[in-house]
Amino acid sequence: MHPEVKQDNPGRCPKCGMDLVEVKEKGTGSLDQGHDMSAMDHTEHHRRMAEDFKRRFFIVLPLTIIVLILSPKIQEWFGFSLDFPFRNFALFALGSIIALFGGWPFYSSARDELRSRNWGMMTLVSLAVISGYSFSVAATFLFPGESLWWEISTLVLVFLFGHWMEMRAVLGTGNALKELAKLIPPTAHKLVGKEVKDVQTEELVKGDLVLVKPGEKIPVDGEVVEGESSVNEGMITGESRPVEKKKGDKVIGGTINNDGSLTIKVTKTGSETALAQIMDLIRQAQETKPAVQKLADRAANWLTITAIVVGSGTFVYWFFVNPQGAIFAATLAITVVVIACPHALGLAIPTVTTITSAIAAKNGILIRDMAGLEVARRLDYIIFDKTGTLTKGEFGVAEITVFDTAEDTEVLRLAAAVEIHSQHSIAKGIIEEAKKRKIAFTAAHDFKSYPGKGAEGQVDGREVVLGNLAMLEKKGVSLASAEPHIASLKDSAKTIIWVAVDGKVAGALALEDSLREESKEAIKKLHELGVKTAMLTGDKKDVADEVGKKLGIDTVFAGVLPEQKVDKVKELQSKGHIVGMVGDGVNDAPSLKQAHVGIAIGAGTDVAIESAEIVLVKNNPLDVVKVISLSRKTDAKMKQNLAWATGYNVLAIPAAAGVFISWGIRLRPEYGALLMSASSLIVVANALGLRKVKL
Numbered sequence: 032m033h034p035e036v037k038q039d040n041p042g043r044c045p046k047c048g049m050d051l052v053e054v055k056e057k058g059t060g061s062l063d064q065g066h067d068m069s070a071m072d073h074t075e076h077h078r079r080m081a082e083d084f085k086r087r088f089f090i091v092l093p094l095t096i097i098v099l100i101l102s103p104k105i106q107e108w109f110g111f112s113l114d115f116p117f118r119n120f121a122l123f124a125l126g127s128i129i130a131l132f133g134g135w136p137f138y139s140s141a142r143d144e145l146r147s148r149n150w151g152m153m154t155l156v157s158l159a160v161i162s163g164y165s166f167s168v169a170a171t172f173l174f175p176g177e178s179l180w181w182e183i184s185t186l187v188l189v190f191l192f193g194h195w196m197e198m199r200a201v202l203g204t205g206n207a208l209k210e211l212a213k214l215i216p217p218t219a220h221k222l223v224g225k226e227v228k229d230v231q232t233e234e235l236v237k238g239d240l241v242l243v244k245p246g247e248k249i250p251v252d253g254e255v256v257e258g259e260s261s262v263n264e265g266m267i268t269g270e271s272r273p274v275e276k277k278k279g280d281k282v283i284g285g286t287i288n289n290d291g292s293l294t295i296k297v298t299k300t301g302s303e304t305a306l307a308q309i310m311d312l313i314r315q316a317q318e319t320k321p322a323v324q325k326l327a328d329r330a331a332n333w334l335t336i337t338a339i340v341v342g343s344g345t346f347v348y349w350f351f352v353n354p355q356g357a358i359f360a361a362t363l364a365i366t367v368v369v370i371a372c373p374h375a376l377g378l379a380i381p382t383v384t385t386i387t388s389a390i391a392a393k394n395g396i397l398i399r400d401m402a403g404l405e406v407a408r409r410l411d412y413i414i415f416d417k418t419g420t421l422t423k424g425e426f427g428v429a430e431i432t433v434f435d436t437a438e439d440t441e442v443l444r445l446a447a448a449v450e451i452h453s454q455h456s457i458a459k460g461i462i463e464e465a466k467k468r469k470i471a472f473t474a475a476h477d478f479k480s481y482p483g484k485g486a487e488g489q490v491d492g493r494e495v496v497l498g499n500l501a502m503l504e505k506k507g508v509s510l511a512s513a514e515p516h517i518a519s520l521k522d523s524a525k526t527i528i529w530v531a532v533d534g535k536v537a538g539a540l541a542l543e544d545s546l547r548e549e550s551k552e553a554i555k556k557l558h559e560l561g562v563k564t565a566m567l568t569g570d571k572k573d574v575a576d577e578v579g580k581k582l583g584i585d586t587v588f589a590g591v592l593p594e595q596k597v598d599k600v601k602e603l604q605s606k607g608h609i610v611g612m613v614g615d616g617v618n619d620a621p622s623l624k625q626a627h628v629g630i631a632i633g634a635g636t637d638v639a640i641e642s643a644e645i646v647l648v649k650n651n652p653l654d655v656v657k658v659i660s661l662s663r664k665t666d667a668k669m670k671q672n673l674a675w676a677t678g679y680n681v682l683a684i685p686a687a688a689g690v691f692i693s694w695g696i697r698l699r700p701e702y703g704a705l706l707m708s709a710s711s712l713i714v715v716a717n718a719l720g721l722r723k724v725k726l
Contacts, residue, residue, distance in 0.1 A: 077198050077202050078198075078202060080194075080198045081195055081198035081199050081202060083136065084136070084191050084192075084194045084195035084198060085195045087132065087133050087135075087136070087191050088133075088188065088191040088192050088195055090132065090133075091129050091132070091133040091184075091187060091188050091191060092188060094125050094128060094129050094184070095129060095184045095185060095187075095188045097125055098122060098125050098126060098129070098180055098181050098184040099181050099184070099185070100113060101113065101118055101121060101122055101125075102122070102180060102181035104181065105181060119171050119178075120171070122167075122171070122178065122180040123167070123168065123171045123172075123180070125180075125184070126164065126167060126180040126183060126184055127164075129183070129184045129187050129188070130160055130161075130164045130183060130184075130187060133187040133188065133190075133191055134156075134157070134160045134187050134190075136194075137153050137156045137157045137160065137190065138157050138161075140153035140157075141153040141154045141156070141157035141158075149332070150332065150335045150336070151331060151332075151335055151373060151377065152331075152335075152372040152373055152374040152377060154335060155335060155338050155339075155368050155369070155371065155372045155373075156190060156369070156372060158339070158342075158368055159186065159365045159368040159369045159700065160183060160186060160187060160190075162361070162364070162365055162368075163179045163182060163183040163186065163361070163365050163700065164183055166178070166179055166357070166361050167179045167180050167183060179358070179361065179362065179365075179700075182362065182365075182699065182700050182701060183700075185700075185701040186365075186369065186700045186701050186704050189701050189704035189705055189708065190704050190708070192708070193704065193705070193707070193708025193709075193711070193712075194708070196708065196712060197374075197378075197708065197711050197712060197715065211285075211306060211309065211310050211313075211392070212310070214248065214266055214284075214285030214286075214306060215232055215248070215250060215251075215284055215285050215306065216232060216247070216248045216250050217231065217232060218230065218231060218232060218250075219231075219232045219235055219241050219250035219251070220241060220242040220243070220244070221235065221239055221240070221241055221242075222239075222240040222241065222242055222294065227242055232250045232251065235250065235251055235297050235300060236297065236300060237297050237298060237299070237300060238296065238297060239296070239297045240256065240294055240295070240296055240297075241253065241294070241295045241296075241297060242292065242293075242294055242295075243288045243292065243293045243294075243295060244288070244292055245260070245288060245289065245290050245291060245292060246287070246288065246289070247287070247288055248285060248286070248287055248288070249262070249282050249283065249284055249285065249286050249287070249288055249293075249295065250284055251284040251295075251297050251299065251300055251304060252281070252282065252283055252284045252297075252298055252299035252300075252303070252304045252305055253281070253282055253284075253295035253296050253297045253298050253299070254279065254280070254281055254282070254295065254296050254298055255276050255277060255278050255279065255280050255281075255282060255293050255294070255295055256278060256294050256295065256296050257278065257293070257294035258277075258278075258291055258292050258293040258294055259275070259276065259277045259278075259291050259293075260275075260276055260288050260289055260290055260291030260292070260293050261273035261274065261275050261276070261289045261290055261291075262274050262275075262276050262282060262286050262287065262288055262289060263286060263287040263289060264283060264286045266285060266286065266287075266393075267283050267285060267286055267305060267306065267309070267395070267648065268395045268648045268649050273289055276293065281298070282295055283304075283305045283306070284299075284304050284305065284306050285306045309392060309397060312392075312397045312398070312399055312646070313388050313389065313392055313397070313398075315399055315400075316384070316388040316397075316398040316399065316400070316401055319399075319400050319401045319402060320380075320401065320402070321380065321384065321401045321402050321404070321405040321669075322402060322405060323380060323405065323666075323669055323670075323673070324380040324381070324384075326673075327376050327377070327379055327380050327673060327676075330373070330376055330673075330677065331373035331376040331377055332373075334371055334373040334376065334680060335371075335373055337371065337684070338367060338368050338371030338372070338684070339368065341367050341371070341684060341688055342364045342365070342367040342368040342371075343364070344688075345360070345363050345364045345367050345687075345688045345689065346360045346361060346363070346364035348360075348689075349363055349364075349689060362699060362700060363687065363688060363689045363697075365700045365703075366687040366698050366699060366700045366702075366703040367684060367687040367688050367703075369687075369700050369703040369704050369707060370680075370683045370684060370686075370687045370698065370703035370704075370706055370707055371680055371683070371684050371687070372707050373676075374707065374710075374711045375672075375675065375676035375679065375707075375710040375711045375713070375714045376673070376676040376677070378672075378676075378711055378714045378715060378718075379669065379672035379673050379675075379676045379714050380669055380672070380673075382672075382714065382715050382718035382719075383665055383668045383669050383672060383718045383721065384401050384665070385718075386718055386719065386721045386722060387401075387404070387661065387665045387721060388401075390661065390721060390722065390724065390726070391404075391658075391661060394654070394657060394726050395647060395648035395649045395651075395654060396645065396646075396647060396648075396654060396657060396658060396661070397645070397646040397647075397648065398644070398645055398646075399640075399643065399644050399645065399646060400644040402644070403628050403629070403644025403645055404644070404645065404658070404661070404662050404665065405662065405665075405666065406609070406627050406628050406662075407611065407628050407645070407658050407659050407661075407662035408659065408662040408663040408665075408666050409609045410562055410609050410610070410611040410627065410628060410659060411561070411562055411563060411608055411609050412562065412563045412564070412565060412603050412608040412609065412610045412611070413557055413562055413563070413564050413565070413610075413611045413612075413613060413655060414564075414565040414566070414567060414599065414600060414603070414610060414611070414612050414613065414614075414622075414626070415564065415565070415566050415567070415584075415613045415614070415652065416566075416567050416568075416596070416612075416613065416614035416615065416619055416622075417544075417566050417567060417568035417570070417575070417578065418544060418568065418569075419615065419633065419650070420613055420614060420615075420632055420633070420650070420652065421546060421547060421550040421566065421578070421582060421652060422544040422545060422546050422547060422550070422578070423544065423545050423546070423547055424456065424544065425456060425459070425460065425544065425545065426456050426457045426459070426460030426526065426542040426543065426544055426545075427460050427463070427464065427542060427543065427544075427545050428443070428460060428461060428464035428540055428541070428542055429525055429541050429542060429543050430525070430540075430541040431443060431538060431539070431540055431541070432516055432520065432538055432539045432541070433537065433538040434512040434513050434516070434536055434537060434538060435512045435535075435537070437532075437537040437538050439538065440468065440470055441537075442530050442537050442538035442540070443461070443464060443465050443468065443470060443540070444465060444470050444471075444472045445472075445490050445493070445495045445530060445532060445537075446461050446465075446495070446497050446528070446530050446540060447461055447462050447464075447465035447470070447472045448472045448473060448474060448475045448488070448490040448495070449475045449478065449486050449487065449488040449490065449495050449497060450462055450486065450497070451472070451474045451475070452474065452475065452478040452480070452486070452488070453480060453486060456544075457526065457528065457542055460542050461528070461540060461542070472490075473490075475488030475489055475490045475495065476488060476489040476490075477489045481498065481502060484498045484499060484501065484502040484505075485497050485498015485499060485502035485503075485528075485529075486498065487506070493532055493533055494532070494533055494534070495530070495531070495532055496508060496530075496531040497528055497529060497530045497531070497540075498528065498529065499527075499528075499529065500517070500521075500529060502529075503529050503531050503536065506531070506534075507534065508531040508534055508535065508536055509534060509535050509536065510536050512535070512536060513529075513536045513539070516539070520539055520541070522573070523541060525541040525542060525543045525574070526541070526542045526543065526574075527539050527540070527541055527542075528540040528542065546578070546581065546582065547650075547651075547652060549651050549652050549653045550582055550652050551581070551582050551583065552653060553651075553652035553653045553655060553656055554582050554583050554584060554652075555583065556653070556656045557655070557656060557659070558583070560656070560659055560660070562659065563585045563586070563608075564583075564584050564585050564586070565584065565585060565586040565587070565588060565599075565603065566578070566579055566582075566584045566586070566587050566588065567588050567591050567596050567599055567614075567622075568587075568588070568589055568590075568591060569590065569591055569592065569593075570589055570590070571589060571590060572587075572589040572590065574589075575587050575588075575589035575590075576589070586603075594621075596614075596619060596621070596622040597621040597622045597625045599622075600612055600622045600625045600626050601625060604625075604627070609627050610626050610627050610628075611626055611627065611628040611629075611630060611655075612625070612626035612628075612629050612630065613630045613632050613652070613655055614630075614631070614632065615631065615632070615633065619631075619642075620642035621642075623642040623643045624642050628644055628645065629642055629643035629644055629645070630643055630644075630645045630646075630647060630655060630658060631643035631645070631646045631647065632647045632649075632650060632651075632652070632654070632655075633647065633649065633650035645658055657726040660726055661724070661726055664721065664724050665721070668717065668718060668720070668721055671717055672714045672717055672718065675710065675713060675714060675717070676710065676714060679706075679710045683698075683703075683706060686698050687703055
């Protein structure tokens, strides 16, 4: 897997030698529009690699069988004889075709490795094949003796087969982008006047009207202008329940319209769509390297050097120190070089990160930087911004207190009539309560707003003032009838809105920001994972403490201004904590960047958030638990792969060098190639096990 490889012009992948495949730019509606055209489609890249290795394998296979039949050693083992003039030259011709044609992908890649001074697997494979080939050519033309034609031919065949199988397995880890692209239907029902015209989805532009019938996929991001239906957004957000859509609601391209017809106005196309941005984030994640990848890269480089040194030492020992003949020494040396190929090390991390990014995306978790996910497993403190994260960010009326002869329905009606002019979340809560109680009201006249204090207006010829006590006192409102209640209401953890009518206080509305149903469970599960929690809020201390107590929060930071949030993150970091910050990707950007891991929550369709390493599509605190769980499971898979890839070499290299020959254990080059290929396949198979993980 080499998703980090990019170049401006067509050419070969410097790591595996195969032709890079350029992403073709499509029309306006295409998911690829606007992307960096130097990026190469690695799914197609690996598909072509698999096809090329397969083709070469089946061409080399019959030639290798002929070489085996003609080889004296094979004839001796199986007790038959097939000799004819120029047999050695026939072996040379067949062996040359196999070595040159079958080994070409390895040689071209080795050349690029040498040019970049980044020796790796292809260098070792090429060194093994070329050494064996050169030895056999010399044996054929320069001095009589046994050659290695059948060993080299079998070695090339095994390498081709191993790489073919490996590429097939790797394709299984990298199909996430392909599957996401399939979500977009190829055609759409465009409305032109009163006619419905089927067009290619990529031909749609902003402002077009599109008809989506029941059961069909929504082709692009847009806004409902007519119709009602439920939409399955699970493939984008990870939400299992259908979402009801009506006029004015936004819809996401690639989601499924369930039971009603919708007319949609196109608002986003191409790279602007949510799906295109999600795909872009997955690409970014697959191109980023966690710290452990750098360790694996260094280990692979050292393993390459070790293979060359040990291989050379093996030949010297068995040819000069303990002479066993040139064939014996060369065979063991070649086996060492083959078996020590660091391919399993090269695959150990990228296969895991590729699968992880796909699993995360299916659960509404978008990883911008794999290094951030790697750190997430070590988080010991998570800071939540309260409003809109732990709470719904929607105020609801919890209680109405009335004074003198006023009635609660009348107080609510008058307050709603004034607040209908406001867009504040408190105003929306008051209006929603009036609608819930089916109280009819008309908009106030002469409306005036006093930010941070309150508002006033004329309702049915009566002067209505609402806000805090300071607002009422400034307006000269008499508070006599409310005196017995003022102290208790002021001490309440709720937000109090006082309502006065014609100069006298009539009632008080107690509002609170309702907690999300998932918040308490999320805090509990974080504690079970050994992670402490903190909450940031601008609320006064008593209000904040009550919320913190309800949720079981460990640390509550109250009265925090927006610009002070980053200081609270630094405060916990200064005490040695590994801190994660969960908040809005825009308003909390500084604190998200300051944290060890920034997690932007509730991004919805706006996933292009630069301030966070991880983006949560849904506004669900439980997804933070999923992030940490996925991080730990990903880390476990990485360590398992690294342990296998390195541990295998600890035993395999000495065995290949002939250390265990006295016990009758000797590895031939073709066996070494099989073991090397098997180790790579084991690493890929282990990574694929992540697909069974439930978050």
